Amino acid sequence: MADDLFKALADSTRRTILDELTERSGQTLFEICARLSMKHGLGLSRQAVSQHLAVLESAGLVRTRREGRYKYHDLDTAPLRQITQRWPVPTTSSRTGPTPEESSS
Amino acid sequence: MKIHLTSVFVDDQAKAEHFYTEVLGFVKKHDVPVGETDRWLTVVSAEEPGGTELLLEPAGHPAVKPYRDALVKDGIPLVQFAVDDVHAEYERLRALGVHFTQEPLEMGPITMAVLDDTCGNLVQIATEPKP
Numbered sequence: 477m478a479d480d481l482f483k484a485l486a487d488s489t490r491r492t493i494l495d496e497l498t499e500r501s502g503q504t505l506f507e508i509c510a511r512l513s514m515k516h517g518l519g520l521s522r523q524a525v526s527q528h529l530a531v532l533e534s535a536g537l538v539r540t541r542r543e544g545r546y547k548y549h550d551l552d553t554a555p556l557r558q559i560t561q562r563w564p565v566p567t568t569s570s571r572t573g574p575t576p577e578e579s580s581s
Numbered sequence: 582m583k584i585h586l587t588s589v590f591v592d593d594q595a596k597a598e599h600f601y602t603e604v605l606g607f608v609k610k611h612d613v614p615v616g617e618t619d620r621w622l623t624v625v626s627a628e629e630p631g632g633t634e635l636l637l638e639p640a641g642h643p644a645v646k647p648y649r650d651a652l653v654k655d656g657i658p659l660v661q662f663a664v665d666d667v668h669a670e671y672e673r674l675r676a677l678g679v680h681f682t683q684e685p686l687e688m689g690p691i692t693m694a695v696l697d698d699t700c701g702n703l704v705q706i707a708t709e710p711k712p
Contacts, residue, residue: 500684504656506695507683514688522655545653546682 484535497551590640591700658705
């Protein structure tokens with residue numbers, strides 16, 4: 477599971493897809509392709525975008541749902557918790573780095 | 582050469598006539614019986630009665646269903662109509678019970694949204710890009 481997660485996040489196009497799903501969850505493939513092409517200048521084929529989405533889905537970061545005849549993609553950031561559990565982040569942003577005591581809480 | 586007519590396949594021509602005229606606001610141009618049940622049914626823009634006609638064509642051919650189902654699943658519209666204000670049109674159509682698969686999306690100078698025409702197709706509405 478963790479390997480899938482890091483593999484999914486290692487690609488900049490997939491990170492961009494997650495950025496766009498953060499802006500609006502519940503997008504069709506058409507909308508995702510439009511956003512990648514028009515906002516980011518990424519001229520990917522729909523098949524290529526589908527494959528990226530499949531990688532994100534296998535990592536649990538994207539969930540698909542069929543609603544009648546349509547298929548939507550939703551963002552699920554829950555798997556990212558694994559990263560902060562493995563390498564805890566400080567609870568306050570004012571410090572440049574956590575002390576071991578703080579990060580263990 | 583110019584585009585005189587283009588078509589969308591519709592499951593039910595009576596339903597399509599209602600949706601394209603009463604809901605979207607097009608005007609019926611031709612309605613001629615063809616065969617037993619089919620009609621040569623076209624609509625035009627109320628703003629452009631002499632403009633391109635849209636044929637609402639019966640979707641009986643066996644290739645149509647798998648083709649359209651695959652497009653609808655991925656949210657791909659078959660046709661695009663220009664409107665002055667996508668947000669206003671979105672609100673107007675939503676109030677009429679129209680289902681959108683894509684809410685208005687600002688893409689630089691263009692705004693677009695995608696709706697279900699209830700006859701088997703997705704339709705994109707968009708602002709015309711300003712020169």
